[in-house]
Amino acid sequence: MSQEVNLHEQVGAMTTHEVHHDEHHGHHHKETFITKYVFSQDHKMIAKQFLITGMIWAIIGGLFSVLFRLQLGFPNETFPILEDILGKWAAGGKIQPEFYYALTTMHGTVLVFFVLTAGLSGTFANFLIPLQLGARDMASPFMNMLSYWFFFIASIVMVSSLFVQTGPASGGWTVYPPLSALGDASEGSKIGMDLWLIAMALFVVSSLLGGLNYISTILNMRTKGMSMTRMPLTIWALFFTAVLGVLSFPVLLSGFILLLFDRHAGTSFYLSDIFLASTQKALPNEGGSAILYQHLFWFLGHPEVYIIILPTMGLVSDVMSANARKPIFGYMAMVGSMFAIAVLAFLVWAHHMFVTGLNPFLGAFFVLLTLLIAVPSAIKVFNWITTLWRGNLRFTPGMLFSIGFVSLFISGGLTGIFLGNSTLDIHLHDTYFVIAHFHIVMGVSAFFGMFAGIYHWFPKMYGRYLNNTLAYIHFWITLVGAYLIFWPMHYQGLAGVPRRYLDFSGWASFNQFDGLNRFISIVTIMVFAVQLLFVFNFIYSIFKGRRVTTQNPWGATTLEWTTPINPGHGNWEGEIPEVHRWAYDYGKDGRDFVPQTEAISPNESPESKH
Amino acid sequence: MRVEAMEQRKRIHPNKFTMWVAIASITMMFAGLTSAYIVKRSQPSWTSFEMPVIFWYSTAVMLASSVTIYLALNAFRERERVKYRQLITVTAVLGVLFVVLQYLGFKEIWASGISFSGAGGGQFLYIIAGLHGLHVVGGVIALIVLFFKAFSTRFRNYNPVPVEVMSTYWHFVDLLWLYLMVFFMLLQ
Numbered sequence: 001m002s003q004e005v006n007l008h009e010q011v012g013a014m015t016t017h018e019v020h021h022d023e024h025h026g027h028h029h030k031e032t033f034i035t036k037y038v039f040s041q042d043h044k045m046i047a048k049q050f051l052i053t054g055m056i057w058a059i060i061g062g063l064f065s066v067l068f069r070l071q072l073g074f075p076n077e078t079f080p081i082l083e084d085i086l087g088k089w090a091a092g093g094k095i096q097p098e099f100y101y102a103l104t105t106m107h108g109t110v111l112v113f114f115v116l117t118a119g120l121s122g123t124f125a126n127f128l129i130p131l132q133l134g135a136r137d138m139a140s141p142f143m144n145m146l147s148y149w150f151f152f153i154a155s156i157v158m159v160s161s162l163f164v165q166t167g168p169a170s171g172g173w174t175v176y177p178p179l180s181a182l183g184d185a186s187e188g189s190k191i192g193m194d195l196w197l198i199a200m201a202l203f204v205v206s207s208l209l210g211g212l213n214y215i216s217t218i219l220n221m222r223t224k225g226m227s228m229t230r231m232p233l234t235i236w237a238l239f240f241t242a243v244l245g246v247l248s249f250p251v252l253l254s255g256f257i258l259l260l261f262d263r264h265a266g267t268s269f270y271l272s273d274i275f276l277a278s279t280q281k282a283l284p285n286e287g288g289s290a291i292l293y294q295h296l297f298w299f300l301g302h303p304e305v306y307i308i309i310l311p312t313m314g315l316v317s318d319v320m321s322a323n324a325r326k327p328i329f330g331y332m333a334m335v336g337s338m339f340a341i342a343v344l345a346f347l348v349w350a351h352h353m354f355v356t357g358l359n360p361f362l363g364a365f366f367v368l369l370t371l372l373i374a375v376p377s378a379i380k381v382f383n384w385i386t387t388l389w390r391g392n393l394r395f396t397p398g399m400l401f402s403i404g405f406v407s408l409f410i411s412g413g414l415t416g417i418f419l420g421n422s423t424l425d426i427h428l429h430d431t432y433f434v435i436a437h438f439h440i441v442m443g444v445s446a447f448f449g450m451f452a453g454i455y456h457w458f459p460k461m462y463g464r465y466l467n468n469t470l471a472y473i474h475f476w477i478t479l480v481g482a483y484l485i486f487w488p489m490h491y492q493g494l495a496g497v498p499r500r501y502l503d504f505s506g507w508a509s510f511n512q513f514d515g516l517n518r519f520i521s522i523v524t525i526m527v528f529a530v531q532l533l534f535v536f537n538f539i540y541s542i543f544k545g546r547r548v549t550t551q552n553p554w555g556a557t558t559l560e561w562t563t564p565i566n567p568g569h570g571n572w573e574g575e576i577p578e579v580h581r582w583a584y585d586y587g588k589d590g591r592d593f594v595p596q597t598e599a600i601s602p603n604e605s606p607e608s609k610h
Numbered sequence: 611m612r613v614e615a616m617e618q619r620k621r622i623h624p625n626k627f628t629m630w631v632a633i634a635s636i637t638m639m640f641a642g643l644t645s646a647y648i649v650k651r652s653q654p655s656w657t658s659f660e661m662p663v664i665f666w667y668s669t670a671v672m673l674a675s676s677v678t679i680y681l682a683l684n685a686f687r688e689r690e691r692v693k694y695r696q697l698i699t700v701t702a703v704l705g706v707l708f709v710v711l712q713y714l715g716f717k718e719i720w721a722s723g724i725s726f727s728g729a730g731g732g733q734f735l736y737i738i739a740g741l742h743g744l745h746v747v748g749g750v751i752a753l754i755v756l757f758f759k760a761f762s763t764r765f766r767n768y769n770p771v772p773v774e775v776m777s778t779y780w781h782f783v784d785l786l787w788l789y790l791m792v793f794f795m796l797l798q
Contacts (some may be wrong), residue, residue, distance in 0.1 A: 139624035208635055216628040231778055244629060250639030257737060258646065265726040267733045269650070285656030292646055299642065 031569075039149075041141035042569040046148050047127035049456070053148075053155060054119020055080035055535060060111035060159075066528050066538075068103045068502075071095040073521025075503045089167070098187050100502040101170035105188065106162070108173030109196070113203055114158070116308040116446050118151050121207075121245070124311055124453055125214045125238045127461065131560035132232050134223025134577055136570045139216040143209050151207035155200045161195035169196035172500070174301065177270035177293050179260045184279050194263070197256050204249045204256075211249075212240035223559070225579035232558050232583040233328060236335050237314025240342040241307050248303040248346070255296030262288070269293075282538060291356060298349035305442045306345040309409075310338060312449020313380060316402040318583070319456045320384060322389030322556040323399035325592065327584035330383040337376030344373050354422040355429045363422040370420035377413055381406060392587070396554070398456035404479045407449040411483075412441025415490065430500070433493025436486045444482040451475075454538070459491070459553050463566045464545030470537040474530055481527035485520050492516070557595050558583050627775055628749045629775045631780045636745065640738065640786060644793055653795060657730030658798050662718040668711035669791055675704035676784040683777045687770055695760050701780065702712050702753040705746055712743050732798055742790060 022107040040046060053190065070079065071094075078093030088313040089099035126144065130137055138144045151412045170188025171179040175196065183190045222231070258269040262285075271295045327505040328334065334424035350358055384406045415437040418424050428434065451474075458466050497510050504510040504517075552561040559579070563571050577597040585594040589605055650656065682697035716736060724732035757774055759767065 139628055143628075208632075212628050212631050212635070215631050216624045220622065220624040220627055246635045247638050249641035250635050254639050254642040254646070256740070258643075261726065261733070261737060267726050268729040269646070269733070284727065286728070287653065289650065289653060292649055295649070296642055297645060 001546050018305040028314060029204075039145060041137070041145045043126045043130050043138050043141065043144060044461070044567065044571075046144055047123050047125075049148050050119060050122030050126060050151070051461075054115050054123065054154065055538070057110050057114040057119060057155065059532070059535065061107050061115060062528050062531060064103045064107040064110070066525055067095060068100055068107070069521040069524040070395075071100055071502055073518040073524075074507055085160055091563045092511070095502070098167060098170060101186075102188055102192070103168045104500070105170045105172055105175075106168050109158070109169070109200075111443065112173060112304065112308070114151075114155060116443075116450075117207065117245075117304070118203070118449050120308065120446065121214075121238065121241055121311050122148070122151065122210060123450075124234070124315060124457075125210065125242065128234055128560065129214055129217050129238060130221070131460070131563065131567075131571060131581075132235055132558050133218065133221060133227055133367045134559050134572075134579065135217060135221035136572075136576070138213045139221055140213055144213050145528075145534075147209035147213065150202050150209065154202035154206060157195055157199035157202065161192045161199065164191050164195065166190040166192055168192040168610050173261065174297055175259075176297075177259060177262065177288075177290050178267065178272075178274055181271055182274070182276065182283075183263065184276055194260075197260055201253060201256060204253045207245050207249050211242040211246040214238055215246065216241075223576045223579055226596075229332070230579055230582045233317040233331070233334050233338075234311075234312075234314035237310045237312075237317075240338050241310045244303040244307050244310070244342055244345055248307075251296055252300035255293055255300075258295065258296070283317050291353070291358075294353050294356060295349070298352045301352060302349040303345040306341055307440070308446045309442050309449075310341065311452070312405060313338065315453040315456075316384070316405045316449050317387075318556075318558070319389055319398045320402045321584055321586060322456075322554050323396055324387055325394070325555075325586045326387055326391040327586055327588075328383065329386040329389075329583065330379070331582065333379050334383055334478075337379040340376040341373060344369060344376075351422075351425075352422055354425040363446055364484065367420060367422050369468035371417065373420075374413070374417060377385065377409075381410055381413070396455065397466070397468060397475060398452045400472070400475045401448045401452035401455060405445050405452060407479075408440050408445035408448055411487075412437055412439075412445060416441060427496075428493060430498055431493035432489040432497045432499060433497070435499055436493060439489075440482070444486070448478075451478075451534075456554065456560065457560075458541070459548045460560055460563075462542050462545070463548050464541050465548065465553075466541045466545060467537050468535055473578075474534045474537070477530040478527055481523050481530070484523045485527065488516050488520060552595075555593050557585055557593050559596055561598055562595065623771050623774075625771055626775055626778065629778050631763065633779070635665050636782075636786075639643060639741070640790070643734070643738050643741070644790075647731070647738070647793075648797065650666070650729060650734070651731070655728070655730075657724070657728055659719055659730070659732040659735060660722060661795060662715045662766060664711055664715040664718060665791065668708050668715065669787065671704050671708045671711060672784050672787050675701050675708065676781055678704065679777045679780045683770075683773055686773045689768065691760065695757070698753055698757055698760065702750050704758060705750040705780075709743050709746055709750070716740075722746065731794070732771055735794060742783065742787055745786070749776075749780055752779070 036042075037045065067082075070082075079090070080093040082090035082095065083093050089096055089102075095103070106505070126138070129135070158168075166187040167487075168188060169175060169180070169192045170186060171193070175193070179185050180189055180193055183193070218235060223230075231497040258267070261267040262270050266284070268285040268288040270290050271283060272290070273286050274283045275281070276283065294339045317334060319326050348366055350362065351370045354363050354366075384402075388403070417434065419428055419434060419437055453493045455466055455471060458464070465601070492510075492513055495510070495513075497504070497513060504513070548565050551563075551565060554561070559577060562577050564573060579596045581594065581596055583596055585596075586592070588594055678697050679703045682694055682701060685691075685694040685697055716739070719732055719735065724730070726733060726736070753776065756772065759772075
């Protein structure tokens, strides 16, 4: 069955097999406001829905970090305005301990899952997979729509948990039992925890529906001539991401199901003989293993960090190659290293558990496998740098963010080598060193990759450009700010400052960091303000930005730039273009670029070895 | 367009492929749960349970339903509509019967004194087999949808893809149950 037919099956109302002879009737369907903007089955609209929902989440999650940085930077000050806004959570203008933990937990949950998983993959997988592969839409546009709406409901449930009387989940984004399993143990383990689990279960369903579609589309819906090795690296990255998600999220779900039973049915999967101080009672449970939860959680949790970083690796490769006017260096090595990362992602989860009582002998294997990830990561970094090397660089905002991504990925990746050692982990675990490492390597750098993608593909999404001046301000302050925030945390961590503490004033040895903490908090507020500037730029440019006047403003080779400036549902007006070459023919035979759709001419130099 | 359509025809249909990926995903969920079972089993205070006889009947029902859906797919391909309708009806009924038998089996285990307290084989069985049951229920709902489509007088659909996807899923839940049955018997 052709893609054409498949699309009509979904887009057209009820069609039967016989009707399919009319190949083009789908373009004349009337679209109402509801079917175009709300319950849309057009992959481009769904991508925008994911992007904008993700941006709202990013503002919420970022604001949480500003609030707890206020506490960390100014532990002795009071901010009466906080009490006006937050009520009892900031009684007397001071952030209360329960609220502090709720803030950090929700900051982690929101940014890891709702922004950097759904917001990132949801946006770029939906937007770019059909456009770059030459497909009219996803394999199943309906499932794709469901994927967004499950994400939306998950968001609603998660937001609602912020407003319950006992507050949202507050046991850390990993929700380790026994704390998360015992409603009596803390305020955040009551209804907020249940809502967290429900929201996350819905989120998993959303990710799975999306992931299934991405894989199926990439493997089955490529246009004529688009062999796997001609695909842009973005698509490869999104493919590995989807595979990781589809294979690891179900395991997380099974861990959550056992947790729900421990919370409400009285089972002892994770709970053992515990005496609760708050109720002065011993629990009836016995024999449960909290480590079991950690295994199930981190079996997802580790692939999850690659689910976050892999798509940005793909985006950065494409943006960088297009703006360096050079083929990506080592295409097959890029694909191979992403494959290696995807495989290793499943084999290293226990490095999050070195100090939880894991057998040290077992730990040794996980150290080895963890350090092995340095090899494909280094290959990728090498290839990005060699792509830049002697390139004809155009410093567009997308390009700057791509270069920033590589810088951050190196800085954050190097500290991963420290943390991957189980012996060094004895000293470094649960310190600010860990915070610094993962924020730089998967938090900020993933954001940089995402920004690179947004700046580069915004013209395709909305037919307008983002404002460049605001973009450059956004880039420089974010880059410098990110380093100023997280670089000093390495030193704090090496000095032994533990994470999860809201006040160090009773700890004489850490008083030396008071000024540094204040500095970090001030920079955090500035960087957050600049992100709001970006949001302003984004919204303003949708309506008032400079119009795109040419089909291919960046002079890129890939298929999405062969569509009309504002493509309709179905993407190409006529037939789907055929692909004749790989996606990186920049600067070939003295030509600036050769689009993928151009046939190989007889006197052309041989196809690049990739 | 014609050439392209033919190219596409050689490949596996995207919906069928999606089902295979979904099966891999569901498999991972049960792999997670059964490996949790193995880990937990080697720890102290593990309790065992008696496999109820009724599960043998449910296994037989599940296997029989796999045969009927296989025949239903064949009937659909040969456009024997009456036979097809009968066979998917039988399959759906067998699916419901399976779920009922599972429930009776659970009741038997519950009656033997294994409740939700603790975390032994019984508690795992409730959750793992319960989740499997939910997947069967999902399959039955899909079968009912197919059933009504087969009786719709407004549209005559000869597209075999939905039926093929359905039968793939049904064979999968069947195999999954066989795996779980063997797993529980070997590792009680």
